[in-house]
Amino acid sequence: VTAATNTARDRSWLRPAAWRNLLRDYPLIPLTVLLVLLVVVVELARPGTVNAGWASNAVRQAAVLAILAGCQTLTMLTGGIDLSVSYVASMSGFVTATFVHQPGGWVLGVGVALAAAALAGLVNGIGSGVFRVHPLIMTLGMGLIVFGFSNVWQLKSVQTGSGVPTELRTIGSGLTLDWIPNDLLVFVPVAIVLILLLRRTGYGRMLYAIGDNPVAARLSGVRSWQVLVVLYVISAMLAATAGLVQSGLSNTASVTLVSPYLLPSVAAAVIGGTSILGGRGGYSGTIVGALILTVLGGFLSIVLPEPWRQIVFGSIVVLVAAAYTRVTAES
Amino acid sequence: MTTTAASADRRRLVGVYSDIVRTFARNNAWTLGLLAFLAVLLVFTKYVNQNYSLTSLANSATSVLPLALAAVAQAVAVIAGGIDLSVSSQMALTSCVAATLMASNPGDATAVAIVLLVLLLGLLLGAINGALVVLTRVPDIIVTLATYFVWAGFALLVRPAPGGSAAVWLKDLVVGSLGIAVLPKAAIVLVIIVGVIWIPLSRSRFGLSLYALGSNRLAAFRSGVPINRTKVLSYMITGLMAAFAGLSLTASTGIGSPVPEPTYVLISIGAVVLGGVSLAGGIGGVFGPIVAVIVLQLIRDDMTFMRVDSNYGLVAQGFILIGVLMVGSFLQMRRSRR
Numbered sequence: 001v002t003a004a005t006n007t008a009r010d011r012s013w014l015r016p017a018a019w020r021n022l023l024r025d026y027p028l029i030p031l032t033v034l035l036v037l038l039v040v041v042v043e044l045a046r047p048g049t050v051n052a053g054w055a056s057n058a059v060r061q062a063a064v065l066a067i068l069a070g071c072q073t074l075t076m077l078t079g080g081i082d083l084s085v086s087y088v089a090s091m092s093g094f095v096t097a098t099f100v101h102q103p104g105g106w107v108l109g110v111g112v113a114l115a116a117a118a119l120a121g122l123v124n125g126i127g128s129g130v131f132r133v134h135p136l137i138m139t140l141g142m143g144l145i146v147f148g149f150s151n152v153w154q155l156k157s158v159q160t161g162s163g164v165p166t167e168l169r170t171i172g173s174g175l176t177l178d179w180i181p182n183d184l185l186v187f188v189p190v191a192i193v194l195i196l197l198l199r200r201t202g203y204g205r206m207l208y209a210i211g212d213n214p215v216a217a218r219l220s221g222v223r224s225w226q227v228l229v230v231l232y233v234i235s236a237m238l239a240a241t242a243g244l245v246q247s248g249l250s251n252t253a254s255v256t257l258v259s260p261y262l263l264p265s266v267a268a269a270v271i272g273g274t275s276i277l278g279g280r281g282g283y284s285g286t287i288v289g290a291l292i293l294t295v296l297g298g299f300l301s302i303v304l305p306e307p308w309r310q311i312v313f314g315s316i317v318v319l320v321a322a323a324y325t326r327v328t329a330e331s
Numbered sequence: 332m333t334t335t336a337a338s339a340d341r342r343r344l345v346g347v348y349s350d351i352v353r354t355f356a357r358n359n360a361w362t363l364g365l366l367a368f369l370a371v372l373l374v375f376t377k378y379v380n381q382n383y384s385l386t387s388l389a390n391s392a393t394s395v396l397p398l399a400l401a402a403v404a405q406a407v408a409v410i411a412g413g414i415d416l417s418v419s420s421q422m423a424l425t426s427c428v429a430a431t432l433m434a435s436n437p438g439d440a441t442a443v444a445i446v447l448l449v450l451l452l453g454l455l456l457g458a459i460n461g462a463l464v465v466l467t468r469v470p471d472i473i474v475t476l477a478t479y480f481v482w483a484g485f486a487l488l489v490r491p492a493p494g495g496s497a498a499v500w501l502k503d504l505v506v507g508s509l510g511i512a513v514l515p516k517a518a519i520v521l522v523i524i525v526g527v528i529w530i531p532l533s534r535s536r537f538g539l540s541l542y543a544l545g546s547n548r549l550a551a552f553r554s555g556v557p558i559n560r561t562k563v564l565s566y567m568i569t570g571l572m573a574a575f576a577g578l579s580l581t582a583s584t585g586i587g588s589p590v591p592e593p594t595y596v597l598i599s600i601g602a603v604v605l606g607g608v609s610l611a612g613g614i615g616g617v618f619g620p621i622v623a624v625i626v627l628q629l630i631r632d633d634m635t636f637m638r639v640d641s642n643y644g645l646v647a648q649g650f651i652l653i654g655v656l657m658v659g660s661f662l663q664m665r666r667s668r669r
Contacts, residue, residue: 081472123653131657132664134610136414136472140597141652148645155640263476276470307491310484317477322467 020327027273027324031288034320038292042299049302052179058294060173060181064249066290067187067242068261069268070194071235073286076269077198078211078231079278080128080135084143085239086262088117090255091150092240093247097164098157106165114240120146121236122229129228139232150255164247172248183245190238194283207231211278267317268293273324361607361659362619368655369622372629380636392515393506395628396579397422398598399521402606402620403529404572405599411565412545412612413464413471418573419595420482421456423588425449425577427486430495430587442498450574456482457570461563479591486589493588501582517579521621524575529617532568541565546613601652602627627651 043050068085075082092113099109120142127138174182198204206227209217218224246261247253266276272289274281296316300309356363376383401418408415415421432445456478463474505517532538540561543551552558581587605623608615627648634644 127653127657132660133653133656134604137600137604137610137656138653140600141649141656144594144597144601144649144652145646148642148647148649151642151645152640155642263479266473266476270473276472307484307487310480310487312484314477314480314484317480318463318467318469318474321469321473321477322463325468 027285028288030327031272031285031292035288035292035295038295038299042295045299045303056175056179056181058291058298060183060249061298062287062291062294063181063183063187064242064246064258065261065264065268065294066287067190067238067245068258068265069272069286069290070190070283071238072266072269073272073274073281073283074194074198074207074231074238075135075235076211076274076276077207077278077281078228079214080139080228080231081266081276082124082139082232082235082239083136083262084120084124084139084146085235085242085265086258086260087143087146087150088120088236088239089243089246089258089261091146091153092117092243093164093257094150094162094253094255095153096168096244097162097247097253098153100163100165106167109165110244113244114237116146117236117240118233121233124236125229125232128232129225147255154255162253164251164253168244168248169251170248172245173251183249186241186245190241191283191287198282203227203230208279211280213279264293264297271317271320271324362616362622365606365619365622365626369626369629372626372633376629376633376636379633383636389508389515389518391628391632392517393583395624396505396517396521396583397576398595398602398628399621399624400524400572400576400579401595401599402602402624403525403617404569404576405603406606406608406615406617406620407529407541407565407572408471408569409600409603409608409610410545410612410615411541411562412548413562413565414475414600414610415460415566415569415573416472416475416596417456417460417479417482418569418576418599419591420479420486421453421570421573422577422580422595423591424456424482424486424489425453425574426580427490427495427587427589428452429578429581430497430585431489433498433501433581434495437496437498439498439500442501445498446501446578449578450571453570453572453574453577454567455570456573457567458563460570461566464566465559465562479596483589483591486591490587490589493586493590495581495587497581497585501578502585505579505582517583520579524572525617525621528568528571533616537561537564542613544612598624598627598648601648605652605655 039050068089071082071085095113095116096106096109099112100106102108124135124139124142127133127142128135171182171185176182198207206217206222209220209222210224210227214224242261243258246258250257268289269281269286270276270289271292272281272283272285272287274286297309297313300312304312373388401422404418404421405415408418429445429449432448433442436442436445460475460478463469463478464471467474503516505520508515509519533541540551540556541564543554543556544558544561544565548558551561602623603615603620604610605626606615606617606619606621608620630647630651631641631644634641634647
C-alpha cells in the first residue's frame with residue numbers, strides 16, 4: 001500500500017491540476033520563466049544585444065512603468081482602476097520643470113506638483129469612495145480636468161520658460177558604477193513599501209477585502225470610503241513620482257509626456273496577475289509584468305515597424321491574459 | 332346618473348393617462364433631466380452669444396456626428412455589460428480603409444460598395460472583439476484594451492499618414508442642411524442609423540437578451556438567454572456603429588487619419604454614463620448618450636463664445652461629468668436607502 005501511495009505521490013506532479021495549482025499560487029514562477037524566454041528570444045534574434053548596458057537600460061525604463069502599474073495594482077485590488085495616472089504624472093513633471101527658473105526652484109516645483117496630485121487623488125477618492133461613482137469614469141473625468149489645467153498652466157508659463165532640473169536628470173537617467181540605474185533609488189523603496197503594505201499591514205488586507213467582497217468587508221467593520229480616499233491619494237502621489245522620474249529619464253517635460261504609458265500600466269498589472277475584478281493579485285507580479293512589457297516593447301521596436309509592433313503588442317496582452325484566466329479560473 | 336358615470340370614466344381615463352405619464356417620467360427621469368439641462372444650457376448660450384441661433388446649432392451637427400455615433404457604439408457595449416475601449420481605433424481603421432479605397436477607386440457606384448464593405452469590416456472587428464471576450468473569458472476592458480492597439484496598428488498599415496479622399500455624395504450626406512437651415516443633414520443621418528438599426532433591435536427578442544445579459548448574467552443564463560451569442564452580437568453592433576462613426580469622420584474631414592483620437596474613447600464613455608446608461612450594464616438607451624454628446628459639445632462652444640481659453644473647456648467637461656455623476660449617484664443612494 002505504501003509503495004502504491006509513494007508512486008502515486010511521485011507522479012502527482014505530472015497531473016495538470018498540480019501544475020495549475022503551482023501557477024495559481026506562485027504566479028511569479030511562470031512570469032519569470034516568460035521574462036527569461038523573452039530575453040533568450042531577444043538574444044537569439046539579435047546576438048550580442050543582451051549585456052549589462054541593455055539590462056540597465058531596460059530596468060531604468062521599466063521602473064517608471066512599474067510605479068505607474070503600482071497605481072493600477074492597488075486600485076484594481078479594490079475593484080477599481082485609476083485612469084488619471086498618466087495625466088497626473090505628466091502634470092507633475094511639467095509643473096516641476098516650469099519652476100526651475102523661478103524663486104524657490106525645482107524643490108518648490110516638486111512640492112506644488114505633489115500637492116496638486118494629492119488634491120486630484122483626494123477628489124478621485126471622494127468621488128469613488130463617498131459618492132460611489134464608478135472609479136473608471138471618476139478617474140477619467142479627473143484625468144480630463146488635470147490635462148486641461150496642465151494646458152492652461154503651459155500657456156501661462158510660456159514666458160518664464162522651463163527645463164528639467166539637473167537633480168531630476170541625475171535620478172532619472174544617471175547610472176552608478178556604469179550600469180546601476182539611479183532611478184532604482186526611487187523605485188526600490190516604493191516597491192518595498194508597496195509589497196509590505198499589501199502583505200503585512202491591516203490597510204493592505206482591507207484593500208483585498210473590499211475588492212473581494214465589499215458587503216462582507218463593510219459588515220466586518222471596514223470603512224470603505226476612508227480606505228478608498230487614502231488609496232486614491234496614494235495612487236496619485238505614486239503617479240506624480242513616476243512623472244518626475246520619467247521627465248528626468250527623457251529630459252523633457254510636456255503635458256502629454258506619460259500618456260503612452262497609461263494603457264501599458266494597466267496591461268502590466270494584468271499580466272502580473274492582478275485581477276481587474278478585485279481581490280486577487282500583488283505588486284511583485286506587477287514588477288515582472290512591467291519588465292516583460294518593457295523588454296517586449298524595446299525588442300519589437302528594433303525588429304518590427306511601428307504598425308506591426310502595436311499589433312503584436314496587443315495580441316500578446318490578450319494571449320497572456322487569456323492564459324492567466326484559464327489557469328486561475330475557479331474550477 | 333349617466334353624467335356621473337361618464338365623468339367617472341373620464342376620471343379613470345385621466346388616471347390611466349397620468350399613470351402612463353408618471354411611469355414614463357420615472358423610467359426616463361435621467362434623460363428628461365438631461366434634456367432640461369440642455370435647455371438651460373441653450374438659454375445660457377443665447378445669453379453669452381446674442382447671435383446664437385438654431386442655425387448655429389445645426390452647423391455644429393457635422394462635427395458632432397462622429398462623436399455621437401461613437402457614443403451610441405459605446406452605449407450598446409455597456410448595456411450588454413461590457414465596455415469597448417477600442418472604439419476610437421476601430422473608427423480610425425474603418426475611416427482609413429474607406430478613405431484609401433475611395434481615393435484609388437473613384438466613382439459613385441464603387442463608393443456605395445466601399446461603404447458596404449467598410450460596414451462589414453466594422454461587424455468583423457466587433458465579432459473578433461466579442462469572440463475574444465467569450466472564448467478567453469478575459470474581462471472586456473482588458474480584451475478591448477489590447478485590440479485597441481491591434482486595430483490602431485492595422486490602421487497605420489493601411490495609411491501610414493493621413494490622406495485619401497471621400498466620395499462627393501458621402502460628404503453631401505453629412506455636410507450642410509436639408510431645405511430649411513435648422514434641419515442639419517448630419518442629424519437626419521444619425522436618426523436614420525439609430526432608427527433603422529438600434530430601435531428594431533432593441534425591441535426584438537435580441538434586445539431583451541441584451542438587457543438581460545447586462546443586468547444579470549447568471550439570471551440571463553438560467554432563463555435560457557444564449558449569453559455567448561448575445562455578447563458577440565452586442566460587440567458586432569458596437570463595431571457596426573463604430574464603422575458608421577469612422578465613415579462619418581471620413582465624410583466630414585474628407586480624409587482618413589490613422590491615429591485614433593484618444594479623447595474619443597474618454598468622451599464616449601463619459602457621454603454614455605452622463606446619458607443615463609449604467610456602467611454595470613442593463614440600464615439605459617442610446618438617446619441619453621446622444622443628448623449628452625450635444626451637451627458636452629455645447630459646453631465647449633460656450634467656452635469659445637465666452638473667450639475663455641479652450642483648455643478650460645476640457646476642465647469644464649470633466650467637472651460637469653464628475654459633478655453630474657456625483658449628484659446622480661447620491662440621489663440614487665438616498666432612494667435605495669429609503
